[in-house]
Amino acid sequence: MNEYQHHVLTKGRYQIVALTDEASFDPNDIYAYAVMSSSGVKMRQELTLSDAQIWLDDWIVREMISSGGAGPDMMAPSRPAESSGLRAGRKRR
Numbered sequence: 001m002n003e004y005q006h007h008v009l010t011k012g013r014y015q016i017v018a019l020t021d022e023a024s025f026d027p028n029d030i031y032a033y034a035v036m037s038s039s040g041v042k043m044r045q046e047l048t049l050s051d052a053q054i055w056l057d058d059w060i061v062r063e064m065i066s067s068g069g070a071g072p073d074m075m076a077p078s079r080p081a082e083s084s085g086l087r088a089g090r091k092r093r
Contacts (some may be wrong), residue, residue: 004035007050012060013038016052019045035059 005017015036020029030093033052035044043059046052 005036008033009053011056014043014056016049018049024071033064 001021004023004064005043006020008016008018010016015038017034017036018025018027018030019027019032019034021031021047022029029034032045032047033049035046035052035056044052044055046055
């Protein structure tokens with residue numbers, strides 16, 4: 001059996017691909033979804049896209065924590081937007 005990968009989404013350095021037995025893509029032929037590293041290594045295989053997304057999100061959080069949290073805190077509230085100086089309801093000409 002041949003395995004063909006069809007790109008679904010990219011998140012950072014990782015991709016989620018749909019796996020099929022056919023080179024041409026047909027959504028009805030998908031038997032699993034795989035999380036792939038940027039070097040092409042299959043890191044995980046899941047039966048559903050949502051399971052693959054959940055696993056990848058968890059992996060990215062674990063990776064951030066283990067590297068000392070180099071990225072922004074994903075759980076922290078965002079800063080309020082700065083005022084533009086324009087009054088509400090007026091257009092600038």
